[in-house]
Amino acid sequence: MVVRKMNRQAKKEEMERIFYPRRLAIVGVSTDGGGRGFGIGMLTGLQAMRYVGEIFPVNPKGGSYAGLNFYKKVEDIPGQIDFAIIAVAAKDVPEALEACRKKGAAGAEILSAGFSELATKEGRELEHEISEIAGRGIRVVGPNCFGIYCPRSGLTLLPGPDLSRISGPVAFLSQSGGMAIDLAHKGKWMGLNFSKVISFGNGADLREVQLLDYLAEDDETGVIGMYMEGIKDGDAFFDAIKKATRKKPVVVCKGGLSAAGQRMVVSHTASMGGSRVIWESVLRQVNAVQVQNLQELAEACLAFCFLPRRVYRRLSIVGGGGALGVTACDAAENFGMEIPALAPVVRKSVEELLPKPGSSGANPIDVANPFVEPKILQKVLRAAAQDDRIDLQIIVSLLYHYKTMARMLGKPIAQVAPYRELAELLGGVVRETGKPIMVVLANPKRGVDDLDIAEMLALARAELIKNGLAVFDDLHEAIRAISHVNTYYEKRIKNES
Amino acid sequence: MNHNSVAKIIKSALDEKRSCLSEYEAKLLLAIYGLPVTREVLVNNADELKGAARQIGYPLAIKGCSSEIAHKTEQGLIHLGIQSEGEALAAFEEIKKKLAQGRGAVLVQEMVRGSRELVMGMTRDEQFGPCVMFGLGGIFTEILRDVSFRKAPLNESDVREMMREIRGNKIIDAFRGMAAADTKTLAQMLIGLGRIGLEFQEVKEIDLNPVIIAAEKPVVVDALIVLG
Numbered sequence: 207m208v209v210r211k212m213n214r215q216a217k218k219e220e221m222e223r224i225f226y227p228r229r230l231a232i233v234g235v236s237t238d239g240g241g242r243g244f245g246i247g248m249l250t251g252l253q254a255m256r257y258v259g260e261i262f263p264v265n266p267k268g269g270s271y272a273g274l275n276f277y278k279k280v281e282d283i284p285g286q287i288d289f290a291i292i293a294v295a296a297k298d299v300p301e302a303l304e305a306c307r308k309k310g311a312a313g314a315e316i317l318s319a320g321f322s323e324l325a326t327k328e329g330r331e332l333e334h335e336i337s338e339i340a341g342r343g344i345r346v347v348g349p350n351c352f353g354i355y356c357p358r359s360g361l362t363l364l365p366g367p368d369l370s371r372i373s374g375p376v377a378f379l380s381q382s383g384g385m386a387i388d389l390a391h392k393g394k395w396m397g398l399n400f401s402k403v404i405s406f407g408n409g410a411d412l413r414e415v416q417l418l419d420y421l422a423e424d425d426e427t428g429v430i431g432m433y434m435e436g437i438k439d440g441d442a443f444f445d446a447i448k449k450a451t452r453k454k455p456v457v458v459c460k461g462g463l464s465a466a467g468q469r470m471v472v473s474h475t476a477s478m479g480g481s482r483v484i485w486e487s488v489l490r491q492v493n494a495v496q497v498q499n500l501q502e503l504a505e506a507c508l509a510f511c512f513l514p515r516r517v518y519r520r521l522s523i524v525g526g527g528g529a530l531g532v533t534a535c536d537a538a539e540n541f542g543m544e545i546p547a548l549a550p551v552v553r554k555s556v557e558e559l560l561p562k563p564g565s566s567g568a569n570p571i572d573v574a575n576p577f578v579e580p581k582i583l584q585k586v587l588r589a590a591a592q593d594d595r596i597d598l599q600i601i602v603s604l605l606y607h608y609k610t611m612a613r614m615l616g617k618p619i620a621q622v623a624p625y626r627e628l629a630e631l632l633g634g635v636v637r638e639t640g641k642p643i644m645v646v647l648a649n650p651k652r653g654v655d656d657l658d659i660a661e662m663l664a665l666a667r668a669e670l671i672k673n674g675l676a677v678f679d680d681l682h683e684a685i686r687a688i689s690h691v692n693t694y695y696e697k698r699i700k701n702e703s
Numbered sequence: 704m705n706h707n708s709v710a711k712i713i714k715s716a717l718d719e720k721r722s723c724l725s726e727y728e729a730k731l732l733l734a735i736y737g738l739p740v741t742r743e744v745l746v747n748n749a750d751e752l753k754g755a756a757r758q759i760g761y762p763l764a765i766k767g768c769s770s771e772i773a774h775k776t777e778q779g780l781i782h783l784g785i786q787s788e789g790e791a792l793a794a795f796e797e798i799k800k801k802l803a804q805g806r807g808a809v810l811v812q813e814m815v816r817g818s819r820e821l822v823m824g825m826t827r828d829e830q831f832g833p834c835v836m837f838g839l840g841g842i843f844t845e846i847l848r849d850v851s852f853r854k855a856p857l858n859e860s861d862v863r864e865m866m867r868e869i870r871g872n873k874i875i876d877a878f879r880g881m882a883a884a885d886t887k888t889l890a891q892m893l894i895g896l897g898r899i900g901l902e903f904q905e906v907k908e909i910d911l912n913p914v915i916i917a918a919e920k921p922v923v924v925d926a927l928i929v930l931g
Contacts, residue, residue, distance in 0.1 A: 401704060432863060440828070440830035440831040440832060441831070441832065444831065481829075483850075483852060484828045484831060484834055484852055486829075487854070488834075488853075488854050490854075490868070491853050581870060700860075701860065
């Protein structure tokens with residue numbers, strides 16, 4: 207019998223003190239080196255984010271910065287602390303962590319590198335020491351990580367002085383700090399709002415299993431994203447993620463599948479069951495949503511946030527050009543959806559609204575002219591929603607064409623393109639019809655000549671998001687994101703019945 | 704279920720420092736877990752062969768049976784569709800000759816008829832422990848690699864899903880006049896493989912190929928159990 211050494215389960219109260227700390231120490235704040243250090247980076251980051259609690263910077267040499275006096279030792283901080291950010295050299299981390307534990311901290315994030323990731327004896331021993339201190343009563347995020355981002359409290363990742371302070375339903379767990387900060391930045395313009403983002407690095411204490419357990423129960427979290435390379439305990443992970451997906455979707459990007467080591471095997475079964483195949487099977491078994499990269503993860507999370515919980519089978523698509531119809535149907539079929547012809551009476555009312563000739567009220571609906579007014583598009587989508595078979599509508603917006611009109615009128619494109627009106631009217635159609643609308647902001651003009659289009663589309667995106675619409679760059683990606691929602695709810699509904 | 708008899712089969716192989724069970728031993732083990740296997744008798748001489756042939760009835764499959772041979776087809780140790788005592792004796796002699804260098808007896812087996820071949824198996828993943836496989840069998844296993852896996856223990860819905868997950872999932876449906884395969888038995892077989900993996904750490908890999916659908920009933924026709 208193999209005795210597994212399990213990391214301790216996380217208690218809700220201690221986790222709340224970690225994510226929403228009122229008194230926070232930063233150990234290892236140095237003004238030397240022009241502010242390039244992790245500690246000073248965090249201090250300025252937290253201040254820029256308007257972190258809500260009190261900050262206690264620690265530096266053995268003392269000093270001050272940005273209106274805060276440095277304490278020489280953790281012990282000198284008056285009273286208790288809730289959480290600590292540790293950014294000292296690896297060899298000094300155990301002592302700092304122990305001091306924070308004695309100060310009553312519920313947890314600490316260790317940004318410092320120089321542990322098991324070095325694959326040296328010293329590195330592994332230092333990390334083991336951290337795990338042991340953690341076992342005595344302080345939860346550890348890291349080492350070798352970018353820390354925690356929590357919009358509600360203002361905790362931020364390294365280096366993240368400009369992340370959003372708007373809370374939302376998306377949680378993200380990542381072994382990689384780079385992925386964590388990338389998604390946090392991506393979310394800001396894509397319309398993903400976060401409950402918590404945790405970069406856990408080497409995961410000496412808190413890692414996938416404990417964090418999944420916590421986030422599954424966390425009322426602020428509605429969808430969990432994960433990026434991971436390896437896991438510590440397959441059975442515990444299996445149980446934790448299975449439990450989590452019963453409550454909320456878990457979107458997983460598993461890295462390092464291609465580096466599967468070659469094993470000496472005799473049977474066919476073993477040679478077929480490489481690491482990739484087994485991972486994919488296990489994730490399917492627990493009803494996790496599998497994605498190939500961070501972009502797809504963000505898109506899947508976006509769909510989960512914007513779409514009511516159900517399965518979407520039949521779509522209507524509004525756009526321009528005949529080829530759109532073909533590619534849309536192909537994409538839908540690939541992902542198990544269809545774009546059915548609209549009911550004759552619906553088609554007739556749609557066609558009455560559209561400019562002639564060249565338009566079509568079949569599904570996909572071809573508006574034929576990129577300058578069809580938002581008011582007309584509103585009516586078209588409203589009419590198409592009357593077809594009972596349609597579950598969801600996608601509009602491929604042709605706003606970029608307004609550059610031609612802008613040139614003609616001698617005005618900036620952002621003034622000419624009617625994105626505000628479009629966003630408001632489409633938002634209204636969703637509320638009215640109860641059928642979600644996704645917007646694809648197509649832009650084939652991305653060169654330096656067309657920076658004004660990129661700017662206008664960024665403004666349009668923000669406006670659309672404000673009106674409750676999910677925005678994608680590409681039709682195929684939008685449909686793929688819907689298919690992730692479908693796969694998840696299909697199995698969840700089946701399991702619950 | 705007789706846990707002890709399974710332990711005994713495994714122990715005797717390990718005591719002899721073998722890394723595989725013979726096909727005969729493997730099927731004994733599988734049968735204890737309720738998997739349907741071919742009717743078969745192990746024989747050492749021509750008299751036993753004749754007796755076995757009468758008992759099982761023609762046509763027969765006659766195979767070399769040794770724990771040292773994993774892939775028998777390549778080595779000419781399988782004779783299928785034996786219709787008479789004369790053919791049976793000839794096959795027996797030929798296999799005996801090939802086995803002469805090593806240990807092993809000859810296995811006389813019912814010839815299972817069915818045009819649908821499946822593969823089932825169990826492998827141990829470093830992270831997830833015993834995982835059960837289902838897929839297209841026979842020569843298609845390696846050509847198409849159309850298989851699905853689930854981590855043990857498997858429940859009913861895991862098994863239903865993994866059978867539907869392969870591209871060739873129609874193979875278990877009613878097709879061209881053939882009845883639909885008995886999915887209830889298939890499900891029990893897959894669940895059983897997961898249990899073997901969980902209950903016997905010594906079993907490293909299992910490979911059942913082919914599992915033939917005879918009329919609608921699945922039967923394990925060849926089996927490899929790797930220890931380690």
